[in-house]
Structure formats: C-alpha cells, structure tokens
Amino acid sequence: MNRLRRAIEPLSRLGAGAVVLLLCACLGGRPPEPARYFRPEPPAEPVSALDGPPPAGTPRATLRLHRVTAAAHLDSRMVWRSSDVEFGFYESRRWAEHPAHYVEQLISRELFEERGLRRATAGVVPTLEVELLAFEEVLMPAHEARVVVHVLLLDQRRLARLERTFIAEQPIADDDPVSVSRAIGRALNQLVVSVADEVQAALAGSET
Secondary structure, eight states, X not given: OHHHHHHHGGGGGGOHHHHHHHHHHHHXXXXXXXXXXXXXXXXXXXXXXXXXXXXXXXXOOEEEEOXXXXXXXXXXXXXXXXXXXXXXXXXXXXXXXXXXXXXXXXXXXXXXXXSOOEEOSSSSSOEEXXXXXXXXXXXXXXXXXXXXXXXXXXXXXXXXXXXXXXXXXXXXXXXOHHHHHHHHHHHHHHHHHHHHHHHHHHHHHHTO
C-alpha cells in the first residue's frame, strides 16, 4: 500500500482522472465505461391513409391524452431481453429522455398535429390512457427491436371504446447501439401509426 501511495503522489498534479486510471491498472481492473446517450430514430413521413387533418368544415373529434406511464423497469437505461423471463440493462447505454416521453411525444404529434384532432385538457371528453410495457432490444431467437403499449380509450361516460395491447417489432442489423436505437425508433413509429389509426376509428364510431 505504501508503494502504491508513493506511485500516486507524483501524479496528483495531473488530476483525479490519472489517479483513477493508475489505481485500476495497479489493482487489475478497468475504469467504468462512460455513459453514451441515444434517441430513437425520428418519425418518417405519415404512411397511413387516415393521416392528415380533416378537410375544412369537417367536425374534428376531441380527445384528452393522459400522461403516458411506463412499466417500473423502464428508465433511462437501455434494456436487453434474452427470453420471456429474462432481461437486463446496459449501464453505459442510456436514452436521452425517459422512453415514456418519446411515446407520448409521438402519439401527441400523430393525433393532434398530423390528424387534426382537438386536444382537451379537462372536461367530459373521450380520454386516452397509454402504458408503455416494453422498449427493448430482443437478443434471441431473432435480433430485433420491440415496443409494446397498452391502450385504453374511454368515452364521455367512462366506458371503454378501445382496449388493446399493441406490439411493433423491427429487425436490428448489427450490435452497434446506434443500429439498436434506430430500430427501436422505427418500431415506435410503426406502433404509433397503428395506435392512431385505431383511436381515430374508435372516435369516429362513437360519434355515429
């Protein structure tokens, strides 16, 4: 220990980083990998036939979107899954925002900006509740990105007009975390369009 202290003292002027590196080398360990932050691939142009605001003069459905919630294990760390019962986290790979934020942001954009629904923040109006269940890299049997949400659409009487679990999967080309984040983004975009199609159809059906 005295030898190690004497070896470190001349490097103290170089800062704490040099000391940490020397300690790791002397003790046979490696410094922790620095965190890397990622965002899902941004959405492409709308692909649904229902996309776009209604023509002028067409009544627009009103909807209240609750804040999207997420399963307890979904935080800023990127998740890998190897089976139905085993998953883990990449400590050095992190999302720049909470995954639920990305889901809420894209659903809101799709419903209110692309499709022209009127946003309500209060009152007796249809309400959409969304829970994010999976936002992950699946390692086997196929290497793919997987996003899962549970959607509940309640009408003015608090009766369920739509309740469904949506799943979207996209292949991942390689092990590069950039490829993983892009594939998860594509899966999320695909899922959001499917959710918006179903919600829009359910709202239209409730008005007839």
